[in-house]
Amino acid sequence: MSSKSILVIVRHPPHGSSWVREGLETALVGAALGQPPTLLFSGDGVLALLAGQQRGALGQKGSAAMLEGLSLYDIEPLWYDRYSLEARGLTLDQLMSGCQPADIAGMIARHDVVMSF
Amino acid sequence: MSTLHLINRSPFAASALQELVSAVSEGDHVLLIEDGVYAALGTAASKWPEGVEIRALREDCVSRGIAPASTLLETIDVAGFVALTASTDRTVSWF
Amino acid sequence: MMPDPMPQNTDALTLADGTEITLDSDGHLQRPECWSPEVTRKMAEREGRELTPAHWEIIELLRDFYTRFEMAPAMRALVKTTRQQLGEEKGSSIHLMSLFPESPARVGARLAGLPRPTNCL
């Protein structure tokens, strides 16, 4: 497999839809194939990084547990768009561990392929 | 090295267009498709960074009754859409 | 006679107390919440596997991984987590392959009673 760099952008909040989980599944498969993609959370996607999440009322899985395991797949750090975080009145200390701010424009420009969820 | 950004959300319902402002680089292209073409109606698409070209997909304007003549935005047809994906290095979808 | 409510491609394990544990066509538990160490022992027995303490270490590690991250690890993550928890020597694909020769992540997860993974590569 030729090695293109892949950026996975998550732009939706967790729980309300399956976007976050599907984005993470995609990133995990890339990593399992030996090419961990870069993972970036932007817009409402930063809400997936909030600490203290749980399963849904029917026992449906969220995405927080999965996110905690990504470093074992060499997908780290969890990049986030700082403006999206600020716009939602949140700060880094409210997020799970392993998050780092990113320059989203530069990050897009540095990757060959971008997948959004 | 440039990026084509596709937006299919109305700017009046979603913040994708605003968010995109911080995600574009000089030389990038933005194409409004589907409900994204409604950005041609307000002022949302007028406050755009320098050096970034924004256009609307003509077929989606026409089907929605937004005549190209009534907008300030340049419109392109699907052939132009294909050409943009080929001339840029990558495509990012905002939805 | 009552119609059989289960799909035809299933199989079952009978535990010492008479409980039937149904398996899907790939040998995974139909109801992962029914797992107990006895289930793993029965599965192994049927498949002619002898489980040593080294096997159990990995089975526990797989269950712990699943509890923490709500997913079963792929090979790369299994090696890494084994290395973190059990040290360099055991955290190698050679060690894991010697325990579960066909595919440590897949076979190990099945014996650990984890659900059948939804996504094959």
Add this chain to the structure above:
Amino acid sequence: MASQGLTYALMVQGAPYSQQASHSALRFAEALPAQGHRVATVFFYHDGVYNAASMMTPPTDEPHLLERWRALHQTQQCELLVCVASAVRRGLLDHGETKRHGHPHPTLEAPFELTGLGQLMQAAHHHDRLITFAP
């Protein structure tokens, strides 16, 4: 300046008849050959997997999306890949999955194929462009 003869992968994430994503993807794919390009892989993910529902029966005066995908497969020799994890949980099963889960009839047929996300990654690596059509 357009490059010559690119191969495309499309990721379709929108459900047919609910969102415009399928129509947009087909319109785009059908326009590729005029410029010497071709779609090599269509990968259906999220609600996009419903595009492969083999019993899709739209009114006769509306586009038949399933037929259009089949035609695309014929004319551009593209593979139509459906994420197995997304499809099976939504009730789209091919012959093999039907048997595995003990259901009576397949709801997904060739030329659509159930595959894993690894195929999406392969397509992203091997083809010149990846374009996402989302709901």
